[in-house]
Amino acid sequence: MVGRCRYRQNVEDSAPSGDPHPIRLDSCELCGIGQLCLTSSLLGGDLEELKPAVRNHRRLDRGERLFVAGQRQRAVFVVRSGSIKLIDIDRDGREQVIEFCLPGDVLALEDSVVGRHQYHALALEDAWVCTIPVNALNQLVFEKPQLSRQAFAVLCRKVHEQRQLQGRLSAADATCKVAAFLLGLSRRYRRRRLPHRRFRLSMDRADIANHLGLQLETVSRSFTALQQRGLISVHGKALELADEEGLEQEVSDYLPAA
Amino acid sequence: MVGRCRYRQNVEDSAPSGDPHPIRLDSCELCGIGQLCLTSSLLGGDLEELKPAVRNHRRLDRGERLFVAGQRQRAVFVVRSGSIKLIDIDRDGREQVIEFCLPGDVLALEDSVVGRHQYHALALEDAWVCTIPVNALNQLVFEKPQLSRQAFAVLCRKVHEQRQLQGRLSAADATCKVAAFLLGLSRRYRRRRLPHRRFRLSMDRADIANHLGLQLETVSRSFTALQQRGLISVHGKALELADEEGLEQEVSDYLPAA
DNA sequence: CGCATAGTTGACAGCACTCAAATGAGGTGG
DNA sequence: CCACCTCATTTGAGTGCTGTCAACTATGCG
Numbered sequence: 009m010v011g012r013c014r015y016r017q018n019v020e021d022s023a024p025s026g027d028p029h030p031i032r033l034d035s036c037e038l039c040g041i042g043q044l045c046l047t048s049s050l051l052g053g054d055l056e057e058l059k060p061a062v063r064n065h066r067r068l069d070r071g072e073r074l075f076v077a078g079q080r081q082r083a084v085f086v087v088r089s090g091s092i093k094l095i096d097i098d099r100d101g102r103e104q105v106i107e108f109c110l111p112g113d114v115l116a117l118e119d120s121v122v123g124r125h126q127y128h129a130l131a132l133e134d135a136w137v138c139t140i141p142v143n144a145l146n147q148l149v150f151e152k153p154q155l156s157r158q159a160f161a162v163l164c165r166k167v168h169e170q171r172q173l174q175g176r177l178s179a180a181d182a183t184c185k186v187a188a189f190l191l192g193l194s195r196r197y198r199r200r201r202l203p204h205r206r207f208r209l210s211m212d213r214a215d216i217a218n219h220l221g222l223q224l225e226t227v228s229r230s231f232t233a234l235q236q237r238g239l240i241s242v243h244g245k246a247l248e249l250a251d252e253e254g255l256e257q258e259v260s261d262y263l264p265a266a
Numbered sequence: 267m268v269g270r271c272r273y274r275q276n277v278e279d280s281a282p283s284g285d286p287h288p289i290r291l292d293s294c295e296l297c298g299i300g301q302l303c304l305t306s307s308l309l310g311g312d313l314e315e316l317k318p319a320v321r322n323h324r325r326l327d328r329g330e331r332l333f334v335a336g337q338r339q340r341a342v343f344v345v346r347s348g349s350i351k352l353i354d355i356d357r358d359g360r361e362q363v364i365e366f367c368l369p370g371d372v373l374a375l376e377d378s379v380v381g382r383h384q385y386h387a388l389a390l391e392d393a394w395v396c397t398i399p400v401n402a403l404n405q406l407v408f409e410k411p412q413l414s415r416q417a418f419a420v421l422c423r424k425v426h427e428q429r430q431l432q433g434r435l436s437a438a439d440a441t442c443k444v445a446a447f448l449l450g451l452s453r454r455y456r457r458r459r460l461p462h463r464r465f466r467l468s469m470d471r472a473d474i475a476n477h478l479g480l481q482l483e484t485v486s487r488s489f490t491a492l493q494q495r496g497l498i499s500v501h502g503k504a505l506e507l508a509d510e511e512g513l514e515q516e517v518s519d520y521l522p523a524a
Numbered sequence: 525c526g527c528a529t530a531g532t533t534g535a536c537a538g539c540a541c542t543c544a545a546a547t548g549a550g551g552t553g554g
Numbered sequence: 555c556c557a558c559c560t561c562a563t564t565t566g567a568g569t570g571c572t573g574t575c576a577a578c579t580a581t582g583c584g
Contacts, residue, residue: 121419161379174432178479221436
C-alpha cells in the first residue's frame, strides 16, 4: 500500500515548468503554491504573517491517514502537493467521500470549533501538507483579530460552494454529475495555476461514484459517453478536457457560471 | 398571494401552551423562542448582549420576500415565527430550494462576508423575523471579539449538517430521502421545544421535491408509502410521525444518529 | 357555489442499479 | 526484463425505481 509514487502530480499542460511541487521546501517563500495557498487567504493574504505559524511540513504516503475522526485536533492543515480525501465512516463501516482536497486547500478548519476532527483524512497519492498548530493559530488570531474574519470568509465560501453544487446536481443525470465534477476539478486546478486541461485523476472510480452518489459502473459509462461525444479523453486516471465549452454546455442546465 | 394566514404555526402536540409565537413582541425577554434563538448562540448565549443589537421586528405575509439575491445586505435575520425558504434562481428562471428556515434559525449570516445577499428569501407562511443590522453586529463584534468565534461556530455546524445530509442522501432512494427530510424537520422543531411529533408542513410538495432533487409526484408517492407502512400520517400539509423509530430505521442506512 | 391550485394516483418509458464477465493496467517476484 | 498476479476499469444483460404525461380528487379562496 505504501510506496513511492511514480506519477507526477499532474501531466504537463499550460505550465510546462517541471515538477511544480518540489519536495522539502521548508519555507513559505519558496513554496510553489505561494499566494494560491488558501492559508494566505486564511491569514488575510499576508504570507509574512503566516510564516511563524507554519510549523512543519509533513509527508504522507499514498493511503496514509493524516487524521482520524474523533481524534483531538492539534493543527489545521494545508495541502501542498498531492491530494487528500475526507471521508466519513458510519456505524456499519460504509464510507462516504465528503470532499477531495487539492493543493492549496485548507483542511480541518471547520473542526477547530469542536476541537476534534469530524472526518478521516486519507492521502489519495503521495502528498505534502503544511501544518499550522491550533495553538499557533489561536495566538495569531489573538494578535490579529481580523484574522478570524478571514477564516469566517473561507467557511462562507465553502457553504456557498456546497450549496451550489449539491443542490442543483442532486436532480441531474449521471453524465451531468460527472461532467460537473470534472469541470469543478479543472476550475480548482486553474485557480491554483496548475494544469487544468490535462491532469491526472488522483481518485479512483469508486471514490468519484461515492462522492456523486452513483455506482462506479455508472461513472465509467459516463466517462465513456463523454468521450464518445468528444468532450473529454480518458485513459484510466489520465484525463483531458477536449471540449470545455461542450462540457459547460452539458452542465449549464444545472450549474451556474464559473 | 398576500393575506392573513389562518393556520396556526403548528398543531399542538407536546407543548400545549397556546400559540407559541404571539405577534408583536418587541423585546427579547418576552420572545417565546428565548434561549432557543440561534442568535443567542451567535452572541455567545448571552441574550443581554443581544438586545441592543436587535433593532426591529418585521412582519412578512405569506409569499413576501425578505430579501433578494444580489441586494445589498443591511442586516442578519432570525426567524421568530413562521418559516422562510431560501431559493436560488438561475439564468433560465429555474428555482432551487437551498434551505428551509424555521423559528430560531439565523438567516443570511453567511452573506455578510460578501455584503450582498446570495439567495432569495421568501416567506412560506405569515412570519415574523428579528432584524440585526450589520452595523450593530459589527459594532458588537468590535466590542466583543469572541463573538466572531461564535458566528464561526454557527457556520461550522451548517457546513457539517449540509455534508451529512446531502452526502449520504444523494445515493438514497426517494422514500428514504423523504423520511430523512421529515425526521430532520422534526428534530429541528424538537431542538426548539416546538411540537415535533405532529406539525404542519409549511412548504408544498413541489418545494420538498425541489429541495430533495425529486419530482413532486415521487414525493407524494413516498408520503403514501410511508403512511401505508404506518410510519407517518399525512393529510395535505398536516403531518404526524406515527412511528419515529421506524422512520429512523428507514433512514438509518443513510443518516447518522440524531 | 365555482374556480384555481394543491395533491394523489395510474400507465409507461428511460435511466441507473445489480450482477456478471471481460479487459487492461500496475505491481511483484523470479 | 519478463511472467504473473491483483485490482481497477470497462462492457454487457436484465430489472427496478423514478421521471414523465395525464387524469382525477381534494382543498382553499372568492
